Amino acid sequence: MGEIDGHTIIARSLKEQGVESMYGVVGIPVSGIAGAVQREGIKYVGMRHEMPATYAAQASSYLTGHIGTALAVSGPGVLNAVGAFANAWSNRWPMLLLGGSYESTGGSMGYFQEADQLSALRPYAKYAERVESMERIPIYIAEAIKKAIHGAPGPSYLDLPGDFIMGKTDEDLVQWAAPVAEPPRTIVAQADAQAAIDALKSAEQPLIVIGKGAAWSRAEEEVRTFVEKTGIPYLAMPMAKGVLPDDHDQLAAAARSFVLSNADVVMLIGARLNWMLHFGLPPRFREDVRIIQLDKNPEEIGVNVPAEVALVGDAKAVVGQLLDILDNEPWQFPQDSEWLQTVRSEARQNQDLVDGMKQEVTEPIGYYRALAALDDTLPRDDLIIVAEGASTMDISRTVLNNYHARTRLDAGSFGSMGLGHGFAIGAAVSAPEKRVLCLQGDAAFGFAGTECEVAVRYKLPITWVVFTNGGIGGHPAAAFEGESMPPGGMSPDARYDLMMEALGGKGYNAETYEEIQSALKDALTLDGPALINVPLDPRAKKKPQKFGSWLTRTTD
Numbered sequence: 001m002g003e004i005d006g007h008t009i010i011a012r013s014l015k016e017q018g019v020e021s022m023y024g025v026v027g028i029p030v031s032g033i034a035g036a037v038q039r040e041g042i043k044y045v046g047m048r049h050e051m052p053a054t055y056a057a058q059a060s061s062y063l064t065g066h067i068g069t070a071l072a073v074s075g076p077g078v079l080n081a082v083g084a085f086a087n088a089w090s091n092r093w094p095m096l097l098l099g100g101s102y103e104s105t106g107g108s109m110g111y112f113q114e115a116d117q118l119s120a121l122r123p124y125a126k127y128a129e130r131v132e133s134m135e136r137i138p139i140y141i142a143e144a145i146k147k148a149i150h151g152a153p154g155p156s157y158l159d160l161p162g163d164f165i166m167g168k169t170d171e172d173l174v175q176w177a178a179p180v181a182e183p184p185r186t187i188v189a190q191a192d193a194q195a196a197i198d199a200l201k202s203a204e205q206p207l208i209v210i211g212k213g214a215a216w217s218r219a220e221e222e223v224r225t226f227v228e229k230t231g232i233p234y235l236a237m238p239m240a241k242g243v244l245p246d247d248h249d250q251l252a253a254a255a256r257s258f259v260l261s262n263a264d265v266v267m268l269i270g271a272r273l274n275w276m277l278h279f280g281l282p283p284r285f286r287e288d289v290r291i292i293q294l295d296k297n298p299e300e301i302g303v304n305v306p307a308e309v310a311l312v313g314d315a316k317a318v319v320g321q322l323l324d325i326l327d328n329e330p331w332q333f334p335q336d337s338e339w340l341q342t343v344r345s346e347a348r349q350n351q352d353l354v355d356g357m358k359q360e361v362t363e364p365i366g367y368y369r370a371l372a373a374l375d376d377t378l379p380r381d382d383l384i385i386v387a388e389g390a391s392t393m394d395i396s397r398t399v400l401n402n403y404h405a406r407t408r409l410d411a412g413s414f415g416s417m418g419l420g421h422g423f424a425i426g427a428a429v430s431a432p433e434k435r436v437l438c439l440q441g442d443a444a445f446g447f448a449g450t451e452c453e454v455a456v457r458y459k460l461p462i463t464w465v466v467f468t469n470g471g472i473g474g475h476p477a478a479a480f481e482g483e484s485m486p487p488g489g490m491s492p493d494a495r496y497d498l499m500m501e502a503l504g505g506k507g508y509n510a511e512t513y514e515e516i517q518s519a520l521k522d523a524l525t526l527d528g529p530a531l532i533n534v535p536l537d538p539r540a541k542k543k544p545q546k547f548g549s550w551l552t553r554t555t556d
């Protein structure tokens with residue numbers, strides 16, 4: 001049949017596995033891969049740094065359900081991707097990182113960009129291998145993708161020696177691989193499903209907690225029906241916001257501390273008892289709390305608190321099973337119970353407090369009012385919100401509403417700053433019918449601000465909003481005048497909108513509620529990206545929390 005080169009083998013294998021997009025930074029020895037994937041009809045997005053490229057790939061996996069891929073050159077390129085790769089591990093999101101590497105016979109010779117890339121990625125990888133023959137590249141790609149999407153999802157890495165990427169071989173010798181099967185939607189034993197329903201029926205103060213595992217499983221319809229049929233109040237973890245619309249009357253977000261510390265039975269649907277849920281431990285949870293845990297990963301069961309009922313399976317399929325039981329024996333938690341009345345009144349009090357803060361007119365503007373200007377203007381549909389920063393992200397979880405599943409991406413369990421740009425670009429490329437809002441604190445924006453040029457180049461309709469409050473946690477201009485510079489301080493007068501203009505996008509500087517609204521309305525009509533710089537009160541803080549520690553970061 002003739003000869004075939006390594007990049008073409010790689011590109012055809014990716015195409016065969018259903019890959020739709022790749023984000024990367026090219027150079028020796030991977031440039032040919034980018035060209036070859038374009039020839040196979042895969043969208044290649046040239047990024048400015050491997051960290052955002054890796055974030056874009058994982059956001060694309062989460063949003064589309066197909067594996068997203070990233071490309072990095074050997075040595076520093078792959079090592080630049082490590083933190084973002086670990087974020088996919090922490091989030092249980094699949095992706096595939098392809099790294100160029102020193103030649104197959106070049107180890108320990110002091111080769112160009114020679115580095116032990118496998119050791120750097122292995123702790124966070126579902127699968128990380130160095131390809132040992134050109135002809136078997138398709139097998140490695142299929143294995144890497146299978147490991148990434150099956151079981152508990154996570155990132156995979158392939159180390160590709162330069163001579164395999166750039167070399168040629170006889171096409172007849174290539175061992176092509178069949179497409180990896182979709183992961184099965186596993187169900188649980190009927191007795192376990194019944195035990196879950198019985199445990200809920202025995203509860204006096206039940207609570208449902210929805211995690212992004214439910215969103216990943218596309219379980220929104222089943223989960224909504226289940227919540228409504230059972231009449232139990234629920235909380236959504238940050239990236240599960242929108243699985244049910246945030247204006248749902250069973251949402252207990254405004255009474256978060258109250259419901260967590262008083263619930264006697266908590267049903268977790270694709271949510272983990274990690275720091276974001278205070279480990280399920282006192283004082284944030286009851287000592288005697290009973291846990292019903294639905295997770296596709298058996299290794300997640302019982303982490304920090306033993307599960308009374310373990311449902312190991314796919315959220316969509318298993319909640320479907322629970323609904324079948326409820327169809328046969330209809331039951332609803334008593335709607336006139338004291339529990340529901342107290343949850344509602346706690347929520348109302350908290351909501352009134354937040355509503356009051358949204359109205360507070362200060363100069364410069366504070367977080368709550370600035371976020372209210374965004375929330376009051378954003379469309380309900382066809383929108384993805386990316387948010388990061390410390391207070392910027394935390395408060396946005398309370399004030400910005402999501403109405404559809406998989407419409408909020410934020411720093412999540414790994415707390416990674418610098419992921420917003422990659423997430424926004426991955427979202428805009430993967431969901432071209434949607435607008436993307438990328439809300440960032442000024443410190444968070446600085447990690448990868450040059451990626452705005454990528455959005456300009458590909459005409460991506462992303463609206464950046466940067467809350468400029470003098471850096472990490474905010475510092476007034478006066479703080480920069482003394483002897484020592486605040487360690488977390490960053491110029492409060494920086495004009496990130498002008499930076500966007502210099503890169504070819506549209507910039508706005510908006511200081512009031514009205515100016516933010518009008519800039520956002522305008523930005524949402526553009527074909528390409530825009531950036532609204534919002535000089536924010538450097539002393540503005542979050543509303544006082546019941547439990548005053550960093551663990552309260554998931555809002556009251």
Ligand SMILES: Cc1ncc(C[n+]2csc(CCOP(=O)(O)OP(=O)(O)O)c2C)c(N)n1
Nearest residue numbers: 389390391392417441442443444471472473
């Ligand atoms: C990769 C990484 N580096 C550093 C940090 C520490 N950190 C936490 S929040 C934050 C930035 C917060 O400032 P900003 O984005 O301006 O948001 P603000 O609180 O001022 O609204 C940083 C640097 C981190 N979480 N991740």
Ligand SMILES: [Mg+2]
Nearest residue numbers: 441442471473
């Ligand atoms: Mg800041």
